[in-house]
Amino acid sequence: MTAAFGALAVVSLGLMVFGIARAVSDDPLPVAGEGGQAIEITQDDMSSLLKGHSEALTGGDKDAYLAPFKGSSAQLKAKQSSLFSNLRKVPFSVSEYQFLKIDGRAVDHYGAGASASVDVAFVHQVKGADAGPVAEWYRWTVEKKTKDADPQVTAVGPATPELAGFGEMTNYPAPWDAYDEMAVTVKPHTVILSDAAQAADARRYAPYIEKAAQDNLATWKAKGPKSGRTMPGFVVTLEKNRKVYKQMYRQGTRDEGDESIAEAGVSIQMPAVSAGGNQAKVDMENGGARIVMDTAESRFTRPDYAAGVLEISHHELAHTLVEPLTGPDGQAQLWVVEGFAEYMAMRDDPKAAARELRGLKAYYGGRFVDPFDGKLPTSDNFHSTIDEENSAHYSLGWLGIRFIAEKYGEDKALAFVAEQYKTPKGMDAQLRKATGMGMNEFQDAWADYVRKQIS
Ligand SMILES: [Zn+2]
Numbered sequence: 001m002t003a004a005f006g007a008l009a010v011v012s013l014g015l016m017v018f019g020i021a022r023a024v025s026d027d028p029l030p031v032a033g034e035g036g037q038a039i040e041i042t043q044d045d046m047s048s049l050l051k052g053h054s055e056a057l058t059g060g061d062k063d064a065y066l067a068p069f070k071g072s073s074a075q076l077k078a079k080q081s082s083l084f085s086n087l088r089k090v091p092f093s094v095s096e097y098q099f100l101k102i103d104g105r106a107v108d109h110y111g112a113g114a115s116a117s118v119d120v121a122f123v124h125q126v127k128g129a130d131a132g133p134v135a136e137w138y139r140w141t142v143e144k145k146t147k148d149a150d151p152q153v154t155a156v157g158p159a160t161p162e163l164a165g166f167g168e169m170t171n172y173p174a175p176w177d178a179y180d181e182m183a184v185t186v187k188p189h190t191v192i193l194s195d196a197a198q199a200a201d202a203r204r205y206a207p208y209i210e211k212a213a214q215d216n217l218a219t220w221k222a223k224g225p226k227s228g229r230t231m232p233g234f235v236v237t238l239e240k241n242r243k244v245y246k247q248m249y250r251q252g253t254r255d256e257g258d259e260s261i262a263e264a265g266v267s268i269q270m271p272a273v274s275a276g277g278n279q280a281k282v283d284m285e286n287g288g289a290r291i292v293m294d295t296a297e298s299r300f301t302r303p304d305y306a307a308g309v310l311e312i313s314h315h316e317l318a319h320t321l322v323e324p325l326t327g328p329d330g331q332a333q334l335w336v337v338e339g340f341a342e343y344m345a346m347r348d349d350p351k352a353a354a355r356e357l358r359g360l361k362a363y364y365g366g367r368f369v370d371p372f373d374g375k376l377p378t379s380d381n382f383h384s385t386i387d388e389e390n391s392a393h394y395s396l397g398w399l400g401i402r403f404i405a406e407k408y409g410e411d412k413a414l415a416f417v418a419e420q421y422k423t424p425k426g427m428d429a430q431l432r433k434a435t436g437m438g439m440n441e442f443q444d445a446w447a448d449y450v451r452k453q454i455s
Pocket of ligand 1: 319338
């Protein structure tokens, strides 16, 4: 791996069991207006506003879409106008705004009208990519001047997780919020989003990202378990500005402004939510994932970038591919999560595999490093701020999956990954099923295998 941005991470922004249908507030906000008439922003107001907003989006009616913003600042109006145009370029099979919650008590503006914070979900499913509907969570500031006036939206930002009960994620800003003009490059299994100013780059990289998608899907179809849902396609954002990259999907979360975000690419889990007034509990934890890749990174800029883009795409798309397999008990062990992604990245790339082994060997030959201790990296200390140590953990995970695939068959390795995603606590039994060995015995056999690779 390259020194800068060596790690390829999967971001788990906290587990969230969250049914949108349950988060409905019945707490309108009465505010005394002139003449003692209460001015309220009610759930009914918001539900009907959002119904119209959803219909305007799917029907392509820009004026109707912008109507709730007509009293707002020119800047907000321009932003919403861009958002509308951007969203209209995306192939959605589901796109609807849902009312979630009116927050707290309104400030008492006697005679000045009511003002409230309203949490709104943009529930959507990208056609051919997402396994189910997912959501982006906004917080709108809504004002109502008089009793009979329409509510006006005066500010839009990410939901506030601690107030709204969203767990730790907002999935905001999506590229359609972040870019004034967004470009969409659609391939059979990938939807690639970028700033319009970077569209030429996106088109240049798209064939390799699409190839990675096809490779991963074909491998899973041929060798993966037949049961269990996987992601049918991939939504990828390409961004060369590091500042914009770090913000994407992460505003209002604990990752916002995190200087230690160092990965070259990321796959962000998107919890499954229900759509279309369907109140049934969704039968899947993660309905989608969003990949963001930094195109200023060396894999994209080096002269033989095709191999570099394939490598990182195989890795990130592998994360996304298996997200729908995630069970209710949290995240799989990171050596399996990252090991599987690394395995897919290097499965058909002997040059990258040789480079990774050289890196691991050099790491354990380093002056200030303890010798290889024969232990699989634990999830608690998997991600290290020391680049070389972090890379070594990825390599050790990779050799874990590769060891199972080489010795017991690729089908056994992929079935093991699927089961680990479904039931993270079942590691010992899952290893027994794949290799006939429990955790301790497996770890010793794997350690011998690793020593042979780096000796
Ligand atoms: Zn990764």
